[in-house]
Every structure is written in C-alpha cells, then in structure tokens.
Amino acid sequence: MGTTVQTTSLLRLATAGSVDDGKSTLVGRLLRDSKSVLADQLAAVEHASRKRGQDTPDLALFTDGLRAEREQGITIDVAYRYFATPRRRFILADTPGHVQYTRNMVTGASTAELAVVLVDARNGMVEQTRRHTAVAALLRVPHIVLAVNKMDLADYAEPVFAAVAAEFTGYAASLGVKDVLAIPISALSGDNVVEPSTHMDWYGGPTLLQHLETVPIGSDPSGEPVRFPVQFVIRPQTAEHPDYRGYAGQLAAGVLRTGDPVTVLPSGRTSTVAGIDLLGCETGIAFTPQSITVRLADDLDVSRGDLIAAGAAPVPTKDVEATVSHLNERPLRAGDRVLLKHTTRTVRSLVKEISYRIDINTLQCSGTDELNDNDIGHVVLRTAEPLALDNYSDNRRTGSFLLIDPADGTTLTACMAGQAEWESSC
Amino acid sequence: MTAVTDSLVHPDRAQFALSHLDALEAESVHIFREVAGELERPVILFSGGKDSIVMLHLALGAFRPAAVPFSLLHVDTGHNFPEVIAYRDRVVAEHGLRLHVARVQDFIDRGVLRERPDGSRNPLQTVPLLDAIETNRFDAVFGGGRRDEEKARAKERIFSLRDESGGWDPRRQRPELWSLYNGRHAAGEHIRVFPLSNWTELDVWQYIEREHIELPEIYYAHERDVFARDGMWLTAGAWGGPKDHEPVERRQVRYRTVGDMSCTGAVDSAAATVGDVITEIAASRLTERGATRADDRQSEAAMEDRKREGYF
Numbered sequence: 179m180g181t182t183v184q185t186t187s188l189l190r191l192a193t194a195g196s197v198d199d200g201k202s203t204l205v206g207r208l209l210r211d212s213k214s215v216l217a218d219q220l221a222a223v224e225h226a227s228r229k230r231g232q233d234t235p236d237l238a239l240f241t242d243g244l245r246a247e248r249e250q251g252i253t254i255d256v257a258y259r260y261f262a263t264p265r266r267r268f269i270l271a272d273t274p275g276h277v278q279y280t281r282n283m284v285t286g287a288s289t290a291e292l293a294v295v296l297v298d299a300r301n302g303m304v305e306q307t308r309r310h311t312a313v314a315a316l317l318r319v320p321h322i323v324l325a326v327n328k329m330d331l332a333d334y335a336e337p338v339f340a341a342v343a344a345e346f347t348g349y350a351a352s353l354g355v356k357d358v359l360a361i362p363i364s365a366l367s368g369d370n371v372v373e374p375s376t377h378m379d380w381y382g383g384p385t386l387l388q389h390l391e392t393v394p395i396g397s398d399p400s401g402e403p404v405r406f407p408v409q410f411v412i413r414p415q416t417a418e419h420p421d422y423r424g425y426a427g428q429l430a431a432g433v434l435r436t437g438d439p440v441t442v443l444p445s446g447r448t449s450t451v452a453g454i455d456l457l458g459c460e461t462g463i464a465f466t467p468q469s470i471t472v473r474l475a476d477d478l479d480v481s482r483g484d485l486i487a488a489g490a491a492p493v494p495t496k497d498v499e500a501t502v503s504h505l506n507e508r509p510l511r512a513g514d515r516v517l518l519k520h521t522t523r524t525v526r527s528l529v530k531e532i533s534y535r536i537d538i539n540t541l542q543c544s545g546t547d548e549l550n551d552n553d554i555g556h557v558v559l560r561t562a563e564p565l566a567l568d569n570y571s572d573n574r575r576t577g578s579f580l581l582i583d584p585a586d587g588t589t590l591t592a593c594m595a596g597q598a599e600w601e602s603s604c
Numbered sequence: 605m606t607a608v609t610d611s612l613v614h615p616d617r618a619q620f621a622l623s624h625l626d627a628l629e630a631e632s633v634h635i636f637r638e639v640a641g642e643l644e645r646p647v648i649l650f651s652g653g654k655d656s657i658v659m660l661h662l663a664l665g666a667f668r669p670a671a672v673p674f675s676l677l678h679v680d681t682g683h684n685f686p687e688v689i690a691y692r693d694r695v696v697a698e699h700g701l702r703l704h705v706a707r708v709q710d711f712i713d714r715g716v717l718r719e720r721p722d723g724s725r726n727p728l729q730t731v732p733l734l735d736a737i738e739t740n741r742f743d744a745v746f747g748g749g750r751r752d753e754e755k756a757r758a759k760e761r762i763f764s765l766r767d768e769s770g771g772w773d774p775r776r777q778r779p780e781l782w783s784l785y786n787g788r789h790a791a792g793e794h795i796r797v798f799p800l801s802n803w804t805e806l807d808v809w810q811y812i813e814r815e816h817i818e819l820p821e822i823y824y825a826h827e828r829d830v831f832a833r834d835g836m837w838l839t840a841g842a843w844g845g846p847k848d849h850e851p852v853e854r855r856q857v858r859y860r861t862v863g864d865m866s867c868t869g870a871v872d873s874a875a876a877t878v879g880d881v882i883t884e885i886a887a888s889r890l891t892e893r894g895a896t897r898a899d900d901r902q903s904e905a906a907m908e909d910r911k912r913e914g915y916f
Binding site for chain 2: 186187188255256257258259260262266267269281282284285288289395398399400409410412413414416418419422426427428433455457458465466467468469471482505517519521522574575578579580582586587588589592
C-alpha cells in the first residue's frame with residue numbers, strides 16, 4: 179500500500195466569467211496541466227469542435243455539458259469540475275458571468291472558499307468584474323484572487339497590472355473582503371498559471387496554482403461557538419443498544435468535546451455532552467465540518483430541526499431580515515406566504531416587506547415592491563416558529579436559508595441573515 | 605515546488621484539519637441523514653458496483669449503531685457477472701438488509717420491452733427502474749452517480765427532482781445552495797439523490813483502500829475469455845457475444861466499472877490489489893466511462909438523453 183496521499187485537503191473554488199475573459203482557457207489549462215482532462219475527453223472535444231467548423235479545440239466544451247449549452251455556445255448552469263495536485267483536491271464551480279445568470283453565480287459562490295475573478299489586462303475593471311466581486315463578497319467567499327489575464331497582450335507591463343490591482347483591491351476592501359491577491363497571468367501562454375512566468379520578473383508572488391495549493395482552508399474552529407443542527411435521532415432499540423439515543427448531524431461551527439455544557443435551541447434546555455460517536459466509533463472530540471452523533475447526559479426532548487449550541491448562542495426569533503438573491507421567475511412580494519428552510523428546520527413564514535433592490539453592478543439601492551429572477555435585495559420576514567439563526571457574516575451555514583414555494587416545492591430565494599456593512603447606506 | 609503540508613504552513617490549524625476523504629465522507633453522511641430526516645420511503649440503488657458499495661458503506665456508518673433506514677434496489681439486466689451477484693447476496697445477508705430486484709427479463713417476457721439488435725440491455729433498465737419506484741412508492745432514490753463521470757452528470761444536483769414519469773429536465777433544476785437540500789415533491793414525483801456527487805474515481809478507490817472495503821473479485825486482475833469489440837474487451841458469455849468473426853482469447857484483465865455484461869468492457873491490467881489499482885488509475889489516459897462503456901460512446905449527449913428519460 180502506501181500509494182495514496184491521505185493528507186491531501188479539499189478546496190472548493192468558484193470562477194465566473196464569459197469566454198471573452200479567457201475563463202475557459204484558464205479552466206482548461208488548470209484541468210489539462212493537472213491531468214484532469216483525459217485523452218478520450220480531449221478527443222471528444224476535438225471531434226465536436228471540428229463538427230462546428232473550429233480549427234482548435236473549444237475548451238468551453240469541457241464544461242458546457244448540456245445539449246442546450248453546446249447548441250447556444252453559452253454556459254447556462256453551474257458545472258462542477260474536479261482536479262487534483264499532490265497537495266490538494268479541488269472542486270471548481272464554473273459559472274456563467276452574465277447578469278441574467280446572477281443566480282448561478284450565487285449558487286457557485288455559496289460553497290466556495292475562494293473565488294477567481296478574471297479581468298482582461300487591456301480593459302481593466304469593467305462592470306462584469308464589479309458584479310463578480312460583489313457576488314463573491316455578498317456570499318462571504320473568504321478569499322478572492324484577481325487574475326489579471328492576457329498580460330501577453332499588454333507587453334507584460336507592470337504598470338498595467340499595478341493599476342488594475344490597486345483599483346480592484348480598493349473595491350474589494352469597500353465590500354468587506356478580507357483576503358485579496360492579484361496575480362498577473364496569461365492563460366493562453368501559461369504565464370503564472372501553473373509555472374512562474376519568465377516574462378514578468380517584477381512579479382514576486384505565487385502562481386495561481388501555488389496560491390490555490392497553499393491558501394488556508396476554513397476558519398480555525400477552536401475559536402468559534404459550537405453550532406450543531408440536529409438532522410436525525412438515532413435510536414436502535416435493539417438488545418445490544420436498548421437505551422442508545424444519539425443526535426446525528428454535521429458540525430457547522432466550533433469544536434465539541436465530551437463533557438462540554440450545551441444548550442438546545444429553541445427550547446433553551448441545557449445538558450452536557452455524554453459522548454460523541456464518529457460513524458459508530460467513540461471519539462472524545464469533534465470539529466467542523468465533521469458528521470457526528472452526539473449523546474447528551476440528560477433525557478431531553480430533542481428532534482430534527484433543533485440546534486445544539488455551546489458558547490455564545492443566538493436568541494431564537496420570529497423576526498428575520500436578510501439580504502437575498504431571488505432565483506425564480508415568480509416574483510417575491512410582500513404578503514407572500516412561503517416555507518423557510520434553515521439548517522434542518524423548515525417553518526412557515528410571511529414576507530413582511532421587500533426593503534429594497536440592490537443593483538449588483540453599482541451597489542446602489544432602490545425601493546421596490548417585488549424581487550424578480552436574478553435580483554439581489556433585502557427582505558423582512560416573520561416566521562411561524564422561532565429560529566436559532568446566526569448572522570450570515572458570522573456563519574455561512576447557520577446564517578443562510580432558502581424560501582420555498584409551499585404549493586410545488588420550488589426553491590424561490592437564497593437568503594443571508596443580517597445586512598452587509600456596505601448596505602448601511604441603503 | 606516544495607511539498608510542504610498544510611499543517612506546516614498553518615500550525616494552529618493542524619489539529620482541526622480534515623483530509624479530502626474525511627471532508628467528502630462528512631458531506632455524504634450529511635446527505636444520507638437529510639434524506640432520512642425528510643423523506644418517507646428512500647431506497648439505495650445497489651448494483652454491486654464499487655460506487656454503490658461505497659454508498660452502502662457510508663449509509664451504514666451514518667446511522668450506526670442503528671440499522672440503515674433504507675432498503676436496496678437492484679435493477680437486474682439478466683446479463684450479470686456471477687461474482688457480482690454472489691457479492692450482492694453476501695452483503696445483503698451480512699447486514700440484514702432488504703433487497704428489491706427489478707428484472708429486465710420479466711419485462712421482456714411480458715412483451716413490455718424488446719431485446720435490442722446490439723444485445724445490450726443497459727438502456728432497457730429505465731422501465732423496470734421506474735416501475736419499481738412507482739410500485740414501491742419510493743420517494744427518494746440514491747444513485748452512485750458522480751459528477752466527474754460524464755458532462756451531463758457534471759450539471760446534476762445532489763437532490764434532483766424527477767417528474768411523475770421519472771424524467772429529468774436539466775433546464776428546470778432547482779438551484780442548490782450551501783448544504784441546503786430541497787426534497788419537497790408532489791405525490792408521484794421522486795427525488796434522485798447522489799451522495800457521491802463530489803467524489804472522483806480516484807477518491808472512491810482511495811476510500812476503499814482506507815476503509816478496507818471488500819469488492820467483487822472482477823475489479824482486480826484475473827484471467828478471462830474475452831473478445832474485442834469497439835476497442836474494448838467484452839466477456840464471452842450467454843448474453844450473445846461473440847459474433848462469428850470475433851475471436852475469443854484469454855487475457856489478464858480487470859473491470860473499472862461493473863454494469864451490463866454486454867456493454868461493460870474490461871481493461872488489460874495486472875493490478876491485483878487496491879494499491880495497484882490506484883497506481884494504474886493515476887497513470888491512466890482514459891476516463892472510466894470512455895474506457896469501459898459502449899453506451900456513452902454513441903453521441904455527445906447519450907447520457908443526457910438517457911437521464912431525461914429517467915435513467916440513473
């Protein structure tokens with residue numbers, strides 16, 4: 179044995195953009211250079227490109243998986259791509275960049291820990307750059323990389339790069355993005371994508387892949403209050419385990435240890451952790467994002483939808499406000515009755531107010547009665563039962579929720595509890 | 605580039621870092637538990653292939669020390685590898701599971717399905733599958749599909765709504781954000797659930813190695829009577845091959861996927877252990893489906909078309 183690298187970690191990242199930015203070329207290069215595109219896939223793409231009358235393989239065909247996408251030559255949906263280096267496994271959410279697909283960008287960014295924003299060095303920041311950055315900031319993607327592409331067409335000139343990088347860093351900072359790195363690249367010729375460029379000695383930073391391989395993943399859970407949404411109650415009721423009662427779930431924040439005092443929300447009852455099982459094996463300690471089973475010292479009424487918390491706990495509330503991304507062609511209006519799905523709890527809810535719509539390109543707010551497909555805005559809700567909700571800025575998992583149409587189950591709106599700092603002027 | 609581990613770069617986090625297999629495992633277990641919490645009659649599609657075996661392994665872990673709250677469903681083409689059926693029956697007995705079998709042969713006998721000219725029964729599985737879902741009123745069906753397998757699958761959700769006729773409409777998929785899975789459906793509709801969506805072939809094998817998961821023998825190198833068709837080695841057998849002009853030879857082969865015997869090809873291989881297989885995959889220049897599945901070679905959208913009709 180010993181053939182595998184078990185210490186490899188997993189990074190989820192998102193890219194957004196259109197073919198013009200060179201995004202497909204960049205993604206294609208990452209996939210090819212990490213050997214994640216294999217001979218039969220390359221042959222299939224070459225064959226399809228020839229059928230379309232193209233001389234060179236159209237790398238977008240790797241990611242445009244649906245017939246409609248290939249026929250129209252556009253990316254419609256989020257495509258997930260997988261590649262690996264000896265150091266890390268990557269899950270890349272590749273999303274379309276046009277404003278009419280904002281919801282797909284939001285979807286891809288929702289699970290990403292890093293977003294790659296591409297700009298053409300010759301054009302600098304354009305509306306699309308601002309939109310992609312705003313979506314990443316809104317979804318609280320912790321790390322953003324500005325890839326200043328097509329440096330080969332800008333004479334590999336440092337002032338060109340420096341000007342774009344400075345403008346971008348200022349914009350990202352105004353959106354509350356904490357970690358930004360600008361990298362000058364040429365996706366086409368490979369400069370600073372995998373290998374360091376020989377044309378830009380003035381750049382002393384990492385290549386894109388080096389950065390992807392070393393950027394820290396996740397926050398340090400030891401400093402976080404514990405959040406454990408209960409998914410399922412495990413009660414074998416067998417001769418071997420007559421009294422076993424465990425609460426199954428995935429830790430959404432923090433580190434949990436046997437003996438820790440905990441509070442069950444929304445009831446507010448307290449107990450201590452009697453034991454933690456990891457897929458059937460007892461462990462004394464568990465950390466985010468492990469899936470575990472927690473046993474409590476006291477016989478409490480705990481069921482799916484409850485939150486087991488330790489440390490500073492949220493106060494359960496029926497009044498919820500959130501910045502939202504509307505995902506469906508049915509508009510969202512004040513007075514709508516919806517289902518609200520938060521962690522493992524789904525409750526009935528009333529849309530009390532549509533506060534405003536945000537222009538994702540300019541970040542200007544304007545009053546509105548309804549949110550339409552791909553709109554970003556702010557809403558106020560009243561729920562039928564109290565929710566133990568965190569601010570999205572504190573926890574992406576316990577601060578996010580969906581609105582669902584009770585009539586047919588359609589997912590209507592993606593919601594982030596609270597308000598972003600830059601919305602305070604709205 | 606120097607190979608520094610994450611723990612050296614971020615010493616404060618070393619204690620609380622998950623490996624990629626741990627992260628994938630935690631995500632899959634979360635998915636199984638969401639289904640158990642939200643749906644009434646889930647079933648795991650179990651073919652005896654490595655992906656369904658890993659799925660079952662994860663499901664067993666997710667509910668331990670209780671039993672898995674799902675039954676198993678095998679869609680049986682009748683063109684089975686005997687080693688796989690023996691494995692299936694052994695696993696079912698060992699864990700006290702309930703197994704449903706939907707047989708393509710029954711539908712051929714009743715005249716509902718007709719044998720295809722190429723002898724492949726793989727596309728014929730959709731009707732027995734949908735029939736079993738309807739008859740047993742399954743509302744959640746776990747499949748071992750992975751997004752890295754095929755480009756239509758790369759666009760598949762983890763919770764994927766199917767209409768009353770089992771159809772998949774890729775343009776009307778529900779957006780799937782964070783780890784919030786929407787399993788709501790109308791009567792007669794069901795949800796296909798793919799807990800291994802984010803796993804790759806290599807992850808599956810690394811996990812099999814780490815967890816010491818037993819597989820049917822045909823995944824490892826063995827001697828077999830095979831014949832060449834469409835650049836693949838197919839097993840000579842009762843299902844209809846080889847034709848007169850196709851000479852049979854004995855070769856050392858193994859299977860990278862397990863499906864219907866008529867369209868699942870073996871690859872030349874001397875990989876006798878999990879470690880050998882991992883080395884072989886890491887060096888392979890062909891994808892798993894490209895190397896071994898005749899059904900996906902038919903057109904650019906072969907998988908999308910089958911999925912629209914209700915295929916796995």
